[in-house]
Amino acid sequence: MIGQYKILKKITEEEIRQQVKKIARDIIKEYQNREPILIGILNGVFIFLSDLVREIPIPLKIDFVRLASYGSKNVSSGEIKLTKDIELPIEGNPVIIVEDIIDTGLTLSYLVRHIKEREPESVKICVLINKLERREKEVMIDYWGFEIKKGFVVGYGLDYNEKFRYLPYILNLEMKD
Ligand code: 5GP
Numbered sequence: 001m002i003g004q005y006k007i008l009k010k011i012t013e014e015e016i017r018q019q020v021k022k023i024a025r026d027i028i029k030e031y032q033n034r035e036p037i038l039i040g041i042l043n044g045v046f047i048f049l050s051d052l053v054r055e056i057p058i059p060l061k062i063d064f065v066r067l068a069s070y071g072s073k074n075v076s077s078g079e080i081k082l083t084k085d086i087e088l089p090i091e092g093n094p095v096i097i098v099e100d101i102i103d104t105g106l107t108l109s110y111l112v113r114h115i116k117e118r119e120p121e122s123v124k125i126c127v128l129i130n131k132l133e134r135r136e137k138e139v140m141i142d143y144w145g146f147e148i149k150k151g152f153v154v155g156y157g158l159d160y161n162e163k164f165r166y167l168p169y170i171l172n173l174e175m176k177d
Contacts, residue, residue: 008151011170019145024055026143035059036094042066044100047157048128063088067107080110095120100158101129105137
């Protein structure tokens with residue numbers, strides 16, 4: 001238990017490190033001499049993205065977007081708003097969108113559409129956690145760390161109502177509501 005929540009599974013720091021390294025190896029292979037632009041989705045991605053780029057010893061650029069959809073509930077409202085856009089020009093460049101979690105797929109399908117309007121050379125998607133239970137929009141994921149069937153994930157940058165972001169590991173919690 002953590003507070004009132006039952007822990008379904010813990011993903012340890014070592015397990016996270018191994019998966020981050022695996023994703024980094026795949027990205028290095030594909031983007032050698034191409035200087036990709038990594039676009040992170042705030043806030044949840046801040047720890048994953050900083051660990052990831054430190055495992056990628058090739059030139060790259062970093063930018064961020066912020067999207068609002070969740071409010072204080074643990075299910076997506078379906079309505080997505082872009083509250084902070086990218087600032088780098090991406091036309092003609094290879095882009096990798098980096099996200100903490102894909103759940104319904106609504107956030108990423110919205111963002112991919114938005115990014116493609118800027119005519120990058122290519123767009124790939126990297127997520128730390130691929131949640132399979134509630135997918136509504138099909139999204140092609142190119143790199144991922146973990147697959148999770150059910151529950152709500154916190155820690156390693158991910159919050160529940162702004163709690164638990166600071167945990168160095170990931171907890172999958174059983175949510176009643
Ligand atoms: P989607 O649009 O794919 O349903 O949701 C993506 C966003 O919802 C993620 O960026 C994340 O902010 C939030 N989200 C979805 N599932 C979880 C979860 O299990 N834990 C946390 N902390 N956020 C989640």
